[in-house]
Amino acid sequence: xxSAQRIVSLAGAVFFGLAALAALxxxxxxxxxxxxxxxxxxxxxxxxxxxxxxxxxxxEVDAPNARHALEQAVAANPRASAAWIALGLIEESDGxxxxxxxxxxxxxxxxxxYLPVWTLANFYFRRANREKFWVLADRAASPTxxxxxxxxxxxxxxxxxxxxxxxHFRDVRRMQPPYLNFLIGEGRLGxxxxxxKGMWNDRANxxxxxxxxxxxxxxxxxxxxxxxxxxxxxxxxxxxSQGRVLTNxxxxxxxxxxGFDWRMVEAEGVAESWRPSELVFTFSGSEPEACVxxxxxxxxxxxxxxxxxxxxxxxxxxxxxxxxxxxxAGPPLGASDRWREAAFDIPRTRGLAHLRLVYQRExxxxxxxxxxxxxxxxxxxxx
Amino acid sequence: xGEAASGAAPIIGTxxxxxxxxxxxxxxxxxxxxxxxxTIETKTAESRMELSGGAKILLxxxxxxxxxxxxxxxxxxxxxxxxxxxxxxxxRGLTIQPETGNASARVTLTGxxxxxxxxxxxxxxxxxxxxxxxxxxxxxxxxxLEPQAGDAATKLTGTLTKVGGHYLLTDETTNVTVExxxxxxxxxxxxxxxxxxxxxxxxxxVTDASQFIRVTAxxxxxxxxxxxxxxxxxxxxxxxxGLALSTTxxxxxxxxxxAATLGGLAAAGKLPGQGSASTISR
Numbered sequence: 235x236x237s238a239q240r241i242v243s244l245a246g247a248v249f250f251g252l253a254a255l256a257a258l259x260x261x262x263x264x265x266x267x268x269x270x271x272x273x274x275x276x277x278x279x280x281x282x283x284x285x286x287x288x289x290x291x292x293x294e295v296d297a298p299n300a301r302h303a304l305e306q307a308v309a310a311n312p313r314a315s316a317a318w319i320a321l322g323l324i325e326e327s328d329g330x331x332x333x334x335x336x337x338x339x340x341x342x343x344x345x346x347x348y349l350p351v352w353t354l355a356n357f358y359f360r361r362a363n364r365e366k367f368w369v370l371a372d373r374a375a376s377p378t379x380x381x382x383x384x385x386x387x388x389x390x391x392x393x394x395x396x397x398x399x400x401x402h403f404r405d406v407r408r409m410q411p412p413y414l415n416f417l418i419g420e421g422r423l424g425x426x427x428x429x430x431k432g433m434w435n436d437r438a439n440x441x442x443x444x445x446x447x448x449x450x451x452x453x454x455x456x457x458x459x460x461x462x463x464x465x466x467x468x469x470x471x472x473x474x475s476q477g478r479v480l481t482n483x484x485x486x487x488x489x490x491x492x493g494f495d496w497r498m499v500e501a502e503g504v505a506e507s508w509r510p511s512e513l514v515f516t517f518s519g520s521e522p523e524a525c526v527x528x529x530x531x532x533x534x535x536x537x538x539x540x541x542x543x544x545x546x547x548x549x550x551x552x553x554x555x556x557x558x559x560x561x562x563a564g565p566p567l568g569a570s571d572r573w574r575e576a577a578f579d580i581p582r583t584r585g586l587a588h589l590r591l592v593y594q595r596e597x598x599x600x601x602x603x604x605x606x607x608x609x610x611x612x613x614x615x616x617x
Numbered sequence: 618x619g620e621a622a623s624g625a626a627p628i629i630g631t632x633x634x635x636x637x638x639x640x641x642x643x644x645x646x647x648x649x650x651x652x653x654x655x656t657i658e659t660k661t662a663e664s665r666m667e668l669s670g671g672a673k674i675l676l677x678x679x680x681x682x683x684x685x686x687x688x689x690x691x692x693x694x695x696x697x698x699x700x701x702x703x704x705x706x707x708x709r710g711l712t713i714q715p716e717t718g719n720a721s722a723r724v725t726l727t728g729x730x731x732x733x734x735x736x737x738x739x740x741x742x743x744x745x746x747x748x749x750x751x752x753x754x755x756x757x758x759x760x761x762l763e764p765q766a767g768d769a770a771t772k773l774t775g776t777l778t779k780v781g782g783h784y785l786l787t788d789e790t791t792n793v794t795v796e797x798x799x800x801x802x803x804x805x806x807x808x809x810x811x812x813x814x815x816x817x818x819x820x821x822x823v824t825d826a827s828q829f830i831r832v833t834a835x836x837x838x839x840x841x842x843x844x845x846x847x848x849x850x851x852x853x854x855x856x857x858x859g860l861a862l863s864t865t866x867x868x869x870x871x872x873x874x875x876a877a878t879l880g881g882l883a884a885a886g887k888l889p890g891q892g893s894a895s896t897i898s899r
Contacts, residue, residue: 294635319647319648320633323631323633323648323667326631327631327667348646349646349647352647352648353647353648356631356648356649356650359650360628360631360650381643381644381645383641383642383643384640384641384643384645384649387641387643387652388650391626391652
């Protein structure tokens with residue numbers, strides 16, 4: 235019995251001794267490894283044998299021998315996806331495409347996260363292997379990654395047609411918003427319109443659709459702009475053929491400052507504010523001699539229009555405030571301490587134009603000070 | 618590296634980083650395919666570009682560059698060219714191109730309009746915005762270059778020689794050989810001189826020279842071939858690295874001021890952000 239105990243004790247001592255020795259060797263190797271030179275890392279590897287982390291670092295600091303180090307790394311730890319990726323990229327660079335495919339595939343097999351899939355997708359893209367690329371692209375479009383533009387760039391290179399491109403993804407609705415953003419960023423409004431049409435039924439997409447409408451307006455494309463605007467803005471739909479061309483004339487909503495809604499233009503020395511149904515402009519006397527303070531882009535059909543509106547001036551009435559269509563201005567608005575209806579006859583025009591509220595210093599006066607308020611703006615046909 | 622996928626934008630290589638970087642203003646982690654004209658911007662991790670043509674480029678941290686198949690435009694920070702044969706780097710109006718295969722160099726943009734070049738192996742030529750040679754930088758040498766506003770007068774230092782009736786001077790800082798014309802040159806043959814003058818674009822220099830300079834002022838610095846401050850141009854590793862900044866020779870050629878960087882390639886530490894080891898005074 236005692237001899238058995240002695241054997242167990244001895245075995246335990248040997249085990250702990252070996253474990254302590256292994257721990258010591260590891261500690262020494264770690265210390266040497268931290269010197270972070272190729273020679274030091276090689277010495278560390280010589281002490282503990284091939285270790286994926288050591289071999290991977292060796293590959294980084296000893297580029298000429300990186301491939302061998304990475305082969306050692308994946309042999310030591312076949313689940314080291316970063317090593318598989320680095321090895322695959324080197325093999326690809328060396329023109330060994332089959333080996334590269336194997337390594338990168340292995341990386342994506344042992345690691346289901348984004349990077350291995352993204353890397354393999356890139357590999358298939360570079361190899362012009364469309365079939366495998368699309369499978370990987372769909373996998374790479376995982377919910378864990380939030381900047382899809384690099385992936386979309388690859389997809390777009392392979393398939394510039396928006397509808398066909400989206401058809402490669404299982405979750406089309408998920409891909410639509412980033413793809414629309416991508417196309418807007420590329421300035422490809424026509425393609426963006428195609429994507430946008432599939433997004434109209436989801437109100438969460440409205441800000442994107444309004445952004446696209448705004449860009450269409452700026453690009454001088456009224457028809458798609460109106461279509462998008464009507465789908466997403468929530469305002470009463472514009473219908474130029476019926477004379478409905480003004481947005482938010484009742485000022486029920488704060489101006490969006492985009493698309494076909496009012497833009498409150500910042501001007502030095504002019505305070506602008508919205509409150510339900512009214513817009514208020516206060517001139518301090520230090521504003522520029524001429525400035526635009528409010529603007530709306532309007533799509534005109536070739537008819538005569540008249541802008542009708544109510545306005546009110548404060549105790550101090552500003553002078554030189556008037557409505558204008560682009561650079562053609564109407565007469566200045568006079569003082570009125572009560573709400574008063576007034577009109578501005580729009581010069582006959584067609585297409586996109588800018589209805590503006592402007593200030594122009596009146597000859598013989600100093601720059602103006604005072605407050606003016608507007609409400610109930612209507613744009614009506616005139617005979 | 619790869620085939621063009623659809624014939625739209627050519628693929629020029631890959632970019633790999635140990636972390637995140639910006640590719641055409643999009644955030645990418647790890648690696649990506651590089652297209653012609655792509656812009657790479659790094660933050661805390663370096664990026665390594667491997668181009669189809671064979672060039673390898675290391676873009677340092679906090680750096681930005683645009684990449685093409687045969688050249689790159691460094692906009693911020695620094696980078697290192699490896700195996701740069703046939704590849705050129707443009708920065709701040711200067712073009713840096715290898716003269717020999719397998720050449721490698723470190724290029725850093727520092728304050729003002731300065732470009733620091735350290736040739737690690739092989740030799741490099743530096744051209745100004747008009748394509749005029751402004752420096753030859755051999756392996757182990759470092760130069761700080763700064764394009765000058767307006768038509769700065771040429772200022773060169775070296776030993777005057779006479780070959781086949783032509784006066785030649787190889788500038789100690791830039792290692793550029795020019796042909797000289799002007800008063801008082803004959804008696805200075807074999808001596809170390811400093812000249813000021815202007816390039817005559819209508820005159821054709823002899824074969825060994827890259828420019829024809831009309832000398833307006835000449836300063837005798839010493840009899841026979843001198844070394845003097847030229848040692849700075851050899852870099853600290855070769856020159857002892859202990860030269861004071863004031864001894865650095867300033868050359869101005871092709872509208873570009875040039876000074877040898879003290880420490881030259883001894884400054885082989887971290888890529889970008891390394892301290893400037895030279896001064897250019899005007």
